[in-house]
Amino acid sequence: MIGVIIVAGGTLIVGRSFLGEKEGKNVEVRSWELVREAVINCEAERVFQSHDLNVKVLLKNGSEITAVEPQIDDIINLAVEAQPKCGRIIMATE
Secondary structure, eight states: OOOOEEETEEEESSOOOOEEETEEEEEOOOOOHHHHHHHTTTTTTEEEETTEEEEEETTTTSSSEEEEOOSSTHHHHHHHHHHHHHOOOOEEEO
């Protein structure tokens, strides 16, 4: 899957990683598969989804990754599935 994301400043990113700064935090725009791996591998502390399918994942190391989920609630469902293995993952939605 190739995602298209427009970040602050109008930067267009298509299907590749991008490391940038947002309010002093490292923000990495990744593909959905890499976000999925982070959640499944217990790296996620919190997840957030917006109505436009953009998701943000705050990692336990303090970094934040973002992507576009394939369908609404995919990140929420993924976090729920990971909880037995990973423990509580805080979830938020817009």
